[in-house]
Amino acid sequence: MAKLEHYRETVQKALSDYAQMRFGSSSRPDLEIQTLFDCQHDHYYLAYVGWQNDSSASQSVRRVYSPLLHLDIKNEKIWLQLNTTEDDITEDLIKLGVPKEDIVLGFHPPQMRQFTDFAVG
Known part of the structure; x- marks a missing residue:
């Protein structure tokens, strides 16, 4: 159980650090970076959410939901499911x-x- 708790804390720290790093250097102020932690089921996500102005079309905006990272913890292993960075x-x-x-x-x-x-696996 100590290993599982350590991995939960580690994954949350890593994603929080990524969020801080990307939010601080983001050139997209209309986008929010979200960390989503489901500690009961051990699913962890980092995603951009919001609206982005389309500079090629006047007054056009588009919805953005862009997952950046997805990690799970299964059987005391950390599964990297997605990394778009x-x-x-x-x-x-x-x-x-x-x-x-x-x-x-x-x-x-x-x-x-x-x-x-x-x-x-």
């Missing part, structure tokens, strides 16, 4: 004390995970 969150998790064998690249097909340096 150019940042390597796995390296940040490792720096925060998560061993590679407890990180699953869930966006890879199961038969391909054996060829990564991370857990297969």
Whole structure:
């Protein structure tokens, strides 16, 4: 149970740090960056939400819902389900004390995970 709590805190810290870093450098003031933590079911998200002005059309705005990161914790492993950033969150998790064998690249097909340096599932 201590490992699970550590992973929950680690994932929340990593996503909060990403949110702070992106919010502080965002050139899109009309977008909100949201961290969504479902600690009961161990689902963790970072997403842009809001409206963006379309500069190519006068008075045109478009709705933005853009997930950036999605991580789950399953069977005491951290599953990276989605990463649409150019940042390597796995390296940040490792720096925060998560061993590679407890990180699953869930966006890879199961038969391909054996060829990564991370857990297969």
